[in-house]
Amino acid sequence: MLTCRQATQLLSEQxxxxxxxxxxxxxxxxxxxxxxxxxxxxxxKILSLLTKEFKKVDEVKND
Ligand SMILES: [Zn+2]
Incomplete structure (x- = not known):
């Protein structure tokens, strides 16, 4: 079984x-x-969704 440290590491790596x-x-x-x-x-998951949204906004700005 993974330790919590390994699990959180994988969660961010994914x-x-x-x-x-x-x-x-x-x-x-x-x-x-x-x-x-x-x-x-x-x-x-929430954080990555937010990051994606921010990236979208940035792309629109730079267009
Ligand atoms: Zn854990």
Whole structure:
């Protein structure tokens, strides 16, 4: 089982790269068992959505 440190590391890495199947399943398992990493994962998702929105706005500005 992953430590919380490894799990949060993977959660942030998956914003930038595709996790391999082994990492993905280990991460999913950890998140299922661990409430704080589940919360962290949710925040990462929201954060990446916001970042994407900001990027869109920037692109429009630069156009
Ligand atoms: Zn955890």
């Amino acid at each position: 914003q930038d790269r595709q996790l391999v199947f082994k990492e993905q399943s280990a991460l999913q398992f950890h998140v299922m068992m661990c409430r704080s990493c589940r919360r962290f994962g949710k925040q990462m």
